[in-house]
Amino acid sequence: MTQPSGRSTIVLLGAPGSDEDMAFLAPMLARTRHVIALDPIALSGGCSEDGAPALTRAGDECCLIAIGAHADAAIQAARRAPGRITRIVLIDPEYADAAPETDVLGGPDVLILASEERGLDDVRRALREQPARILSLIEEFLDDAPPRPVGRSTTTGAQTSFGPPDVTEIDTVTEIDTVIVGAGFAGLGAGIRLKRRGDASFVILERAHDVGGTWRDNTYPGVACDIPSHLYSFSFLPNPDWSSFFASGSEIHDYLRDAVRSEGLEPHLRLGSEVLEMRWLADELRWRVTTSSSEFVCRTLIVAAGRLSDARMPGVAGLGSFTGPVMHSSAWDDSVELGDRRIGVVGTGASAAQLIPRLARLSSSVVVFQRSAPYVVPRPDHDYSPEEQRDFADPIAHAAMRDDLFWGAETAFAERMRLPGFIDRLRDRALGHLESQVADPAVRAAATPDYEIGCKRVIISNDYYPALSSTSVTLEPSALRSVSGSVATSADGARFELDVLVFATGFESTRPPFARRTFGADGVRLSEVWSAGMRAHASTAVHGFPNMFVLDGPNASLGHNSAIVMIEAQIDYVLAALDHRDAEGIDALDASLEAQDAYTREIDAKAASTVWLTGGCESWYVDVRSRRLTLLWPDFAYAFQRRLSRFDAENYDVVAARRHVCTL
Incomplete structure (x- = not known):
């Protein structure tokens, strides 16, 4: 049986205008696949090119998705073209006959989404109230599920039966190893690294209906990056085809979308899922993450909500x-x-x-x-020629060029230290x-x-x-x-x-809104812990919030180099923490208060002489209440990389389990 590729066409069955539930699935599936909608009547002549010309648009292989009574049309189509229709998704199907039989040889894989308790109404409600959950199940099936027989043999010879396939239940709570909040650079980078190392049990929650973070949200005329393109991209996912020295916002957004496709992150994405609450469950040593469409219980929580995600509007009378x-x-x-x-x-x-x-x-x-x-300085922008782009395709040449850009940018930290000259x-x-x-x-x-x-x-x-x-x-x-x-x-x-x-008044960068929705040990709210300014050990782990890691958070940004460099260093640190935890059989790790305080003192000491605190201005880098530099790392980027290159287990407390409710 053929495993359909990520490029397989999706055919949604439903009479025009009759299936409101398809209104979400169609555009969401179209993010990465070609999607067409067909009236089931169009399939009555079969799936051969001369029998149903409309379906020829689906190409050599396709997946049919049907809701309710349209299930029969999908099954009949599969009977007529078993080699062409490679997957079928039936959402709470209604059959004209109780258990339809088929003569199909080597039939398609079938996923049935149904509710054991109340049938069609429950599934429809789930599709309306938790559409991302349904979408994720479909995408996991399309992208990850290995081929499996859909029927059992009932006769000798070549015939097989088309009995009801296995049923996937829709649970109210999903248990998973890791939840990543945010689908910008940090969240996607964490997802890519997890997936590449074989960790498949994770989801990436995103409140918007697309990935990209600030590069999705900011579409104003002229939006572009002020960090060189080849440095403002993942070192582990280089792009030789950047069109210019400084990329436009739309080109960066496309880069992130391409990363999702090339790295196979679609099944892990939960778009349209706004996080309402993140709460540590001390008895279970798990995080409960409640979103607008679903609920997750996870062992590890990676917050990658970013610092440029929530607009700041000044108070203006009238x-x-x-x-x-x-x-x-x-x-x-x-x-x-x-x-x-x-x-x-x-x-x-x-x-x-x-x-x-x-x-x-x-x-x-x-x-x-x-x-x-x-202050404004000239912008040394230029378009790359085809010859330059071909040179960038050489991994060695590209790495050398990126290295030059990095160290050139590092020099600028001397300016932030007010170094004369x-x-x-x-x-x-x-x-x-x-x-x-x-x-x-x-x-x-x-x-x-x-x-x-x-x-x-x-x-x-x-x-x-x-x-x-x-x-x-x-x-x-x-x-x-x-x-x-x-x-x-x-x-x-x-x-x-x-x-x-x-x-054009910036963002809530030093007082991130997600902190009001995050509750750690003893129910303490993160925004209360950060009332005197954001702080975290290694700019990543907050005392009192076990197994939670914040990317691009306290003192993890730069004023002179690429934020992606910092994000990658943090991801390496988080993965090393997870490896240590698993190797030692530890349930949970919590940064010690002593380590966090020491790190904060070090940050404050480093920042004291920088231009950010001594330059005589009001800036979004500095917390307005504490007057601390809480956003930027007050040192060279390479120092941050080195600082986070080893997971310092000695600075963490082991949180032991009181009782185990579940095993993930």
Whole structure:
């Protein structure tokens, strides 16, 4: 029997408009496969090319999915074309006859999703309330299930019977080894590494209906990365085909989607599953993860929710009275008409610097509300030629090029340490860029920062300053204070008539919302533990939250190099922890409070002299309440790699089981 490939066509059976339950399955399955919908009547002539031309679109092999009474049509189709239909999924099937027989030789694999207790109604309810659970079962069947006979022989010779196949029950709670929260770089990277080492018992939960994290969410005009493409990608999954030195947001998103397909992560994804609560069960030594569509009990919890996932909106008096569209840059609305509109942009960070030049070309006018001016340096971007891309396909050449990029970026940490000469050259470069691109003295003065370079994120752009200099752009050197109808008033009292308001005001990076939904030992909430700022041992494990690992969390980001380097180091550390735990027969590991405190003191000491704490600015790197640097790693990236290259078991407490409820 042929094992269908991930490219097998999916044929959804149902009368047009009659199966609302297919509304979720169709687009979700279409993420990775060709999907067509057919009326069961179309199969009445058989599956041969001359009998059912519509099915010829399915190619040489396909999988039929049918709900309820459409099961008979799927079975009849399989009788007529046993070699062509390689898989069948029947969702709570209703048969015209109790146990249909077939003459099919070597029939397809069949998955039946049914409820033992209440039949069709229960399964339909599950499909509506927990559609990701159904989708995951189907995808696991399509991608992972080995070929197996679907019937038992009832006669001698070549005939077989088509009796009801094995039934897969839909449980309310799924027991699994590892739950990964988030399907951005960190979550997908953790999933890839788990799968490559043979760990199949994991799921990746994602509240959105696609992977990609910040590169899925941010689709505003001009969105791109400011880290070189070949460094802003997995070292274990190089891409020789990057189109340019700095990749666009859509190209990075495509890279992550391709990684899911090439690494076979689809069966592990649970899209549309927002995590509502993560709670440690002390008696069971397990985590219970409750989502909007299902519930999981797992031994290991990897939180990869990211730091750029929840938009931050400043409090602006009267904002609700604004008469036009209001949107955050991370939730861009393409339906909003921008031509001949008066647009206000709040913020001058990295997203705003990419967005403003595009808006200046699209709209009649743009007002930029600037709380503080950014430093901007030239963007050394260029397209790669086909010859360069061919060279990148050589693993040795690619590794050498990536190594050059890494160490070139590492040098920039000296600037963040305010090392004389290094920081002076960077400052001179930025101010020279400003002077060369902005001729108007008043605009240049307003665009000149009043703090040390590097204290805030340094912008890399060739078109931001020219946009500020254009006649269609007004730089208002103060924050947006209030809104009344269509009138926006700045902190300095300037009033502007606007049609559209765009907030490019960043994210809740130092106070991640997931912390309010996470409960550790003794029911303590993570947000309470982090009330004085995020902290974790090795930037990864939080005391009081056994077997939980946070990726891209406390002091795990960089201000001078690629975040992917840090994520990979953390993944290596987590996998080493899991290996140690299993080798020693340990139920659970908890970072000791002493180790966490010592690590926090070390971080604070390293950060004290950096430009992030001494540069005279307010930035999203620093926790507003504790004034601690809680987001960035205040050292070289290679130091972080080395620090996490060995799992330090001596800094962890062993949590013993009080009683075992289940065995995973």
